[in-house]
Amino acid sequence: MKFQFWLSLVAAVSMTACGGGGGSSGASTGGSSTGGTGSGSATAPVWTAGVYNSESQYKDYCANPRSGADPYNSNQPYPDKAGSAMHEKMWLRSWSNRTYLWYRELPDRDPASYTVAAYFAQLKTEQSTASSAAKDQFHFTQDTASYNQQTQSGVSSGYGIEWSVQSTTVPRWFQVAYTEPNSPASNAMVKRGDIILEIDGVDFINDPSQAGVNTLNAGLFPAASGERHQFKFRRTDGTEYSLTLTAANVASSPVQNVKVLNTSAGKLGYMQFNSFITPAQPQLISAVQQFRDQAVSNLVIDLRYNGGGLLALSSQLGYMLTGPNIIQNRYFEKMQFNDKYPNTNPVTGASLAATPFYSKQINYEQNTLTSTSLPNLNLSRIFVLATGNTCSASEALINGLRGVDAEVILIGDRTCGKPYGFYPEDNCGTTYFTIQFSGINAKGFGDYADGFVPTPAPQFDDQVKGCAVADDFSHALGDPAEALLASAVEYAQSGSCPVSASSSTDNPSLRSDSRSAVPALLSTPAVRNPNDRVLNQSIRSPIHEQEQP
Structure with missing residues (x-):
């Protein structure tokens, strides 16, 4: 049996679990991909338009x-052999031609003038x-060692x-x-809703220079543990502070804020x-057992920042619900x-x-x-809190x-739109993610490339x-007064959306005066987006898919 992934985050993520080193095809303990671990030669190959040789001729060159042993593949030696960048590019070309959806x-461009990444x-x-969005927004890479650390240990x-x-x-x-519990940010009292004003003395909102962006990126994405950067934030009440x-x-805590609320519709679980x-997996099992023990009649799952991960785990959660x-x-x-295929x-x-x-x-x-059964709640209706980061x-x-006629009540905003997945594949220390399949439910539906829309x-x-409801940064997640959760509670009690529900996800009251100090300059350099499907290096890399064991 081999577990694979869909493409969120975390990432997601997203988010996310195993694979990478040792020439694996998304398996947590390694294993060879189709074509083996390389049967070509070290002589740099030559591109010929329209001719695709077996990827095995280039794999791991x-x-x-x-050198050394792969700690994420039972300390087996890395499969890498001396080759060239052209080997790596030709492997990508043949692998994509065979497996890309x-x-x-x-x-089919000559790879000679490109770097491997380009x-x-x-x-x-x-x-x-159909909405004119890019068909493939989920094509990205990640350093294999970082990927394995994030997905296997969180x-x-x-x-x-x-x-x-x-x-x-x-x-x-x-x-x-x-913020993650017991993290540098949470220990420093950084709060939900805080807005970045400066990093290392550079105006985060308005600095138009490439030099400024380089400084901002260095602060947002520290290269190593122990790196220190100065931040200036503004809280939702207007207070500014530096640290x-x-x-x-x-360490990521994927399941947080598990609680049961007493409502006029009965006990309502939230996580x-x-x-x-x-x-x-163990955190979800614990939460479901808590909900079952307290006999909840309604359940709210907050997926607003869940970029994806293991489809197997998604199916397990579906069963438990x-x-x-x-x-x-x-x-x-x-x-x-x-x-x-x-x-x-x-x-x-x-x-x-x-x-x-x-x-x-x-x-x-x-x-x-395993033979250990999962608990289940026997619920026919589930509330899901979502945003564009729900993927x-x-x-x-x-x-x-929805494919098994369980009623889903969606509260928040349109989801990201990714009915596709892939098998993360390591080659030469980089794990590649390219769309290889789409997914449909038991009713044959899977056409949500522009996201699910609450209506x-x-x-x-x-x-x-x-209900379309704006993300509420003025309250902590799990606070019954937070807009999305409050809307779900109202719906559970009344059967309809609250009158105050709004489709806007940009709360004007949270904007600072400096945000409108200059007009939008599309020609100015962009900072890296930590939620971007291409640049995402976080735990929520948008990946998921699962093969039946």
């Missing part, structure tokens, strides 16, 4: 091969969705801040969405769930690959089979399904539940019954 839409960046479709280097990003160019606007944040290896990563009486042997999701998985070679609602615990380190495995949960009276399949 590296311009800078790693939209391989027919790939350009060549991979253009190996994606240039087509658009640890990443930084301050422990999840950002809400409204603009990366002048006037820039980054706001704290939440020095020291980067550290921060903030940030990423579908391996450490979340509902149970066998509601699922009735229907599947969670079915994968569809490109037309070269109508019946088999191009990465594993296995016959295609639908992903079930897993009813057992999974040993993600050994990639095995991938989070959307698969929504779609999978009181749905008319189309990508519209979900619910």
Whole structure:
């Protein structure tokens, strides 16, 4: 059995679990991809338009091969051999041509004039969705060692801040969405809603220079634990403060704020769930057991910042929310690959089979399904809090539940729109993420490339019954007065959206005067977006997918 991923965060994430080193194809303990670990020669290959040799001729031939043992692959030696950048690019070309979902839409450009990173960046479709958005917004890479550390242990280097990003160019606007417990940010009393004003003396909102952006990026994305940077913030009440944040290896707590609220509709459970990563499994089980013990009749899952992760974990959560009486042997999701592989998985070679609602615990380190049953709540209605950062495995949960006729009430904003997934693949120390499949639920629906939209009276399949409500940065997550949670409680009690529900996600009351001090300058350099699907180095890398064990 091999577990793979969809593309959120965390990331997500997103978010997210295993894979990478040792030539793996998304497995937590390594394993060879189709084509083996390289059967070519060290002589630099030559590109010929339209001719695609087997990727095995180029796999693991590296311009800078790693040496030693891979701690994330049972300390097996790295498979790298002396090669060239052209080997790495030609491997990317053949691998993409064989497995990319939209391989027919790939350009075939001579890789000689590109760096490896730049060549991979253009190996994606240039087509658009029905709303004119880019069809593939989820094409990215990550350092393999960092990826493995984040997905397998939930640890990443930084301050422990999840950002809400409204603009990366002048006037820039980054706001704290939440902080991880016991992180440098939470220990320094950085709060949800705080807005960045300066980093290391540079005006975060208005500085138009490349030199300024370089300083801002260095502060936002510290290169190593122990790095120190000076920040200036403004709180939602207008108070400004400065502090020095020291980067550290921060352990993610994917499940937070588990609580039960007493309402006129009965007991209502709430949990903030940030990423579908391996450490979340025991935390989700504990939360569900708490809800079951207190006999909740309604449940709110806060996925507003959950960028994705393991589809297997998403299916497990789907089972725990509902149970066998509601699922009735229907599947969670079915994968569809490109037309070269109508019946088999191009990465594993296995016959295609639908992903079930897993009813057992999974040993993600050994990639095995255990005999230990999961608890379930037998709920036929679930409230989901969502924003544009709700992606991938989070959307698969929504779609999978709807596929078995569980009612989903969506509160917040349109989700990110990613019904696609991939198998993270390591080559020469970089893990690559390229779209390889789409997913459909038990009713055959998976066309939500522009996201799920909350609406009181749905008319189309990508519209979900619910309320459009602006993200509320003036209250802590889990606070019953916070707008999204308060709207869910109101809906549970009255059966309809609150009158104050709003579709705007940009709260003017939180804007500082300096945000409008200069007009938007599209030509000014942008800071890196920590939530960007290409640049994301966080735990919420938007990845998820799962093969049936």
